Amino acid sequence: DTGVSQDPRHKITKRGQNVTFRCDPISEHNRLYWYRQTLGQGPEFLTYFQNEAQLEKSRLLSDRFSAERPKGSFSTLEIQRTEQGDSAMYLCASSLGVGQETQYFGPGTRLLVL
Amino acid sequence: DQQVKQNSPSLSVQEGRISILNCDYTNSMFDYFLWYKKYPAEGPTFLISISSIKDKNEDGRFTVFLNKSAKHLSLHIVPSQPGDSAVYFCAASWVRDFGGNKLVFGAGTILRVKS
Numbered sequence: 001d002t003g004v005s006q007d008p009r010h011k012i013t014k015r016g017q018n019v020t021f022r023c024d025p026i027s028e029h030n031r032l033y034w035y036r037q038t039l040g041q042g043p044e045f046l047t048y049f050q051n052e053a054q055l056e057k058s059r060l061l062s063d064r065f066s067a068e069r070p071k072g073s074f075s076t077l078e079i080q081r082t083e084q085g086d087s088a089m090y091l092c093a094s095s096l097g098v099g100q101e102t103q104y105f106g107p108g109t110r111l112l113v114l
Numbered sequence: 115d116q117q118v119k120q121n122s123p124s125l126s127v128q129e130g131r132i133s134i135l136n137c138d139y140t141n142s143m144f145d146y147f148l149w150y151k152k153y154p155a156e157g158p159t160f161l162i163s164i165s166s167i168k169d170k171n172e173d174g175r176f177t178v179f180l181n182k183s184a185k186h187l188s189l190h191i192v193p194s195q196p197g198d199s200a201v202y203f204c205a206a207s208w209v210r211d212f213g214g215n216k217l218v219f220g221a222g223t224i225l226r227v228k229s
Contacts, residue, residue, distance in 0.1 A: 004157070031214055042118075042203050042219025043158065055212050091157055093217075099209055100146040100165060103217060105157035 002026060004106035006092050012112045013082055020078045021109045025094030032075050033103060034067055035091040036060065043091055049075060050097065082113045117141045118206050120220035129229045133191040137204030137220055140185065144206040146215065149178060149189045152201045152222070161202075162189070194227045201225075 005024045013019050025032050030051055035043035046065070048056040051072035061067075064082075069075040079086055089110050093103035119138045127133045135149075145166040150158035164171040164178045164187070171178050177190045191198055201222045207215035 006157075033214075033216065035217075040221065042205070042221050043217070045216040045218070048214045048216055050213050055214055056210070056216065093157075095215075097213070100207070100215060102148060102160050102163055103215075104160060105150070107157045108155075110155070 004092055004094050004104055006090075006106040006109050008109060009107060010110045010112075012114065014114050015082060015084060017082055018078065018080045019082060019111065020076055021090055021092075021111075023075045023077070023092030023094075023106060025074070025092070026104060028096065029094035029104075030072070030097030031095045031101075031103075032069055033093045033095075034075070034077050035093065035105075037089040037091060037108070038087075046077075079111075082111075084113050087111055087113045116221075117144075118204055118218050118220040120202075120204055120223050122223050123221075124224040124226070126226045126228060127194045129196055129227055130193045133189075133194045133198065133225055133227070135189040135191075135202050135204075135223050135225065137187050137189075138185060139187075139206050141206070141208075141218070142185075143208045144218075145208045146206070147178070147180060147187050148205045148207075148217070149176075150203045150205060151198075152203060158203060191225075194225075196227050196229045199225055199227050 034046040037043040049069040148163040149161040204220040205217040
């Protein structure tokens with residue numbers, strides 16, 4: 001299967017701890033997106049990479065959040081000093097990188113902050 | 115502000131009948147619209163999309179209709195099957211000058227297909 005993969009699938013952590021999630025996009029895809037989904041809501045955009053460049057960040061992405069895509073392939077999303085409000089599903093999506101296009105999502109990482 | 119709205123939280127349909135899911139948007143910049151299907155504990159799965167230059171797109175049992183003047187789109191599933199039971203999300207985007215098209219999602223509609 002060559003779809004988008006995310007690791008870990010589930011993460012339980014205590015408030016104040018740091019967590020890091022990884023996303024591996026579809027191999028030929030240049031664009032990579034992070035979204036967050038809370039219960040009863042649709043996914044909300046967090047940030048976007050074109051190759052290794054982070055080109056857009058949502059105001060939802062506080063200074064405790066940082067994302068990287070160092071070689072234009074996989075990406076990591078780190079949350080420092082987690083809070084209970086960070087509990088959500090974190091979704092990664094990738095797309096080819098041409099105009100209007102479809103984004104393909106990974107299975108997500110479910111984060112629970114106790 | 116909620117730029118994409120799915121006003122029906124849930125819909126129940128008999129197997130074999132048509133399912134119609136609706137979506138409204140407010141931002142005139144949107145020029146690409148997508149429907150995703152989501153099962154619990156999984157990521158959204160792409161179903162079908164439509165560009166603003168079209169008013170209809172069909173793929174098997176799924177058809178999406180776009181009414182730009184009303185800023186409204188709908189997804190028709192015919193015939194509905196029990197395996198279609200899931201949460202359906204409408205999403206919209208436009209391409210930025212620097213590239214990329216972040217998706218703006220509705221809150222979703224839970225579809226239940228009864229056998």
